[in-house]
Amino acid sequence: MSTTTTRRLRRRALPVCLAAALVGTVVVLAPSASAGGGGHGNGPGNGHGHGHGHGKDARSVIFVNGDGMAAAHREAARLDQEGFDGQLAMDSLPIAGLQTTDARDPEDTITDSAASASAWATGVKTYNGAISVDLAGNPLPTIGGEAQQAGLATGLVTTAQVTDASPAAFFSNSVNRSAQDDIARQYLEVTKPQVILGGGEDWWLPAGDEGTYPPRAGDPEDPEVSRSTQGDLVARAQELGYEYVSTPEEFAAAEGDQLLGLFANEEMFQQRPEGQGDEFDPVVPLADMATRALEILSQDEDGFFLLIEEEAVDEMSHNNNGARMLESMRSLDAAVEVARAYVAEHPDTLLIVTGDHECGGLTIEDVDPTDESGPGGTLPQETAAEGTTESGEDGPFYVAGTDGGYDFALDWTTTGHTGAPTVVTAEGPGSRALTGYYPNTRLHEVVRDVLLG
Numbered sequence: 001m002s003t004t005t006t007r008r009l010r011r012r013a014l015p016v017c018l019a020a021a022l023v024g025t026v027v028v029l030a031p032s033a034s035a036g037g038g039g040h041g042n043g044p045g046n047g048h049g050h051g052h053g054h055g056k057d058a059r060s061v062i063f064v065n066g067d068g069m070a071a072a073h074r075e076a077a078r079l080d081q082e083g084f085d086g087q088l089a090m091d092s093l094p095i096a097g098l099q100t101t102d103a104r105d106p107e108d109t110i111t112d113s114a115a116s117a118s119a120w121a122t123g124v125k126t127y128n129g130a131i132s133v134d135l136a137g138n139p140l141p142t143i144g145g146e147a148q149q150a151g152l153a154t155g156l157v158t159t160a161q162v163t164d165a166s167p168a169a170f171f172s173n174s175v176n177r178s179a180q181d182d183i184a185r186q187y188l189e190v191t192k193p194q195v196i197l198g199g200g201e202d203w204w205l206p207a208g209d210e211g212t213y214p215p216r217a218g219d220p221e222d223p224e225v226s227r228s229t230q231g232d233l234v235a236r237a238q239e240l241g242y243e244y245v246s247t248p249e250e251f252a253a254a255e256g257d258q259l260l261g262l263f264a265n266e267e268m269f270q271q272r273p274e275g276q277g278d279e280f281d282p283v284v285p286l287a288d289m290a291t292r293a294l295e296i297l298s299q300d301e302d303g304f305f306l307l308i309e310e311e312a313v314d315e316m317s318h319n320n321n322g323a324r325m326l327e328s329m330r331s332l333d334a335a336v337e338v339a340r341a342y343v344a345e346h347p348d349t350l351l352i353v354t355g356d357h358e359c360g361g362l363t364i365e366d367v368d369p370t371d372e373s374g375p376g377g378t379l380p381q382e383t384a385a386e387g388t389t390e391s392g393e394d395g396p397f398y399v400a401g402t403d404g405g406y407d408f409a410l411d412w413t414t415t416g417h418t419g420a421p422t423v424v425t426a427e428g429p430g431s432r433a434l435t436g437y438y439p440n441t442r443l444h445e446v447v448r449d450v451l452l453g
């Protein structure tokens with residue numbers, strides 16, 4: 001987090017009551033004693049567990065999704081960023097558990113982001129591609145929609161399209177995750193998140209209106225052209241009271257408490273294999289989007305729900321691009337730092353950091369180009385098997401703080417998702433119920449209980 005964002009967060013953060021502030025001190029100094037948020041670690045589904053000891057109901061949740069992130073991504077990032085004795089912000093939360101992610105798809109065991117986010121948003125397992133609809137296609141109540149109806153503020157920030165599967169499942173219903181323009185329309189007309197920041201301008205503007213970000217010249221396979229079939233949804237948002245921004249300068253100057261920011265045609269990065277046009281340099285950092293979202297949403301005294309997502313962990317893993325995956329983990333952990341700073345001052349807020357599924361079948365190995373071979377890596381081939389040209393490994397990467405004395409390789413087994421469980425870390429009210437090994441629907445129960453129980 002930059003000093004600028006720190007200062008802005010502090011200046012605009014709402015005052016907390018003395019009792020809450022004291023609990024916050026305990027959280028910082030003795031996390032083991034306060035894990036679970038003041039000793040009310042009742043299981044999910046218990047609507048009476050929160051509020052005790054705080055002087056007010058616990059009503060806010062910050063839900064952080066590292067899309068495609070499981071244990072190996074987190075551990076590789078720890079070695080890369082913090083070294084042997086260090087710890088990522090996301091790994092420093094006092095509660096940890098493991099989450100299983102299987103979908104209920106007629107054809108697939110392994111989940112996509114739509115089915116897994118639908119399980120979080122609705123508590124119901126469904127098919128791949130479903131945006132918070134059941135197996136028969138019936139719409140289900142979503143956490144984002146229910147929180148809005150209950151008078152809480154809501155928001156989403158992501159480096160994906162703001163209408164991509166994960167945010168979409170929290171704030172819309174669709175039988176098809178590809179209907180991103182209709183998902184955008186639902187944001188404006190149905191679930192009304194106050195803060196919408198990320199990519200995906202192409203889905204808000206009709207064909208021929210290229211907005212701030214022109215098509216990708218010379219890329220016929222991925223031209224990134226405007227394609228809304230719902231009219232000019234940016235104009236519609238402005239009619240409905242949103243301040244619209246699309247550049248870093250406009251974002252920095254934005255004053256509105258209802259904010260739509262679209263900072264790319266599609267994702268805020270380019271997912272490609274190494275050296276084939278891959279880019280990770282979002283024009284507005286995820287941490288800055290998270291900071292602004294918290295400034296706005298925390299003004300609602302009823303509480304809020306905020307989804308923060310780093311999408312590139314998944315997309316770079318699909319491309320078996322270890323270096324860019326690690327860059328996106330830096331982006332994600334910087335956003336978690338913002339959330340942790342907020343929660344330290346607002347202990348009535350539940351913070352969850354997890355991934356919707358594993359991507360890449362990633363593991364961490366010693367650097368040894370001879371131990372395996374397969375397509376798609378960057379390790380030099382010293383003794384490649386006959387007929388192969390590359391190792392299926394990335395690296396070497398260096399362990400931070402060892403002056404290059406220790407290195408490691410990243411080994412991918414697939415360019416798709418896997419069924420490996422994902423790590424859940426958490427802090428604050430209700431978080432104790434996230435200890436253990438459980439299906440992803442548990443997160444729905446815990447979040448719902450904190451927001452609406």
Ligand SMILES: [Zn+2]
Nearest residue numbers: 068314318359
């Ligand atoms: Zn994916």
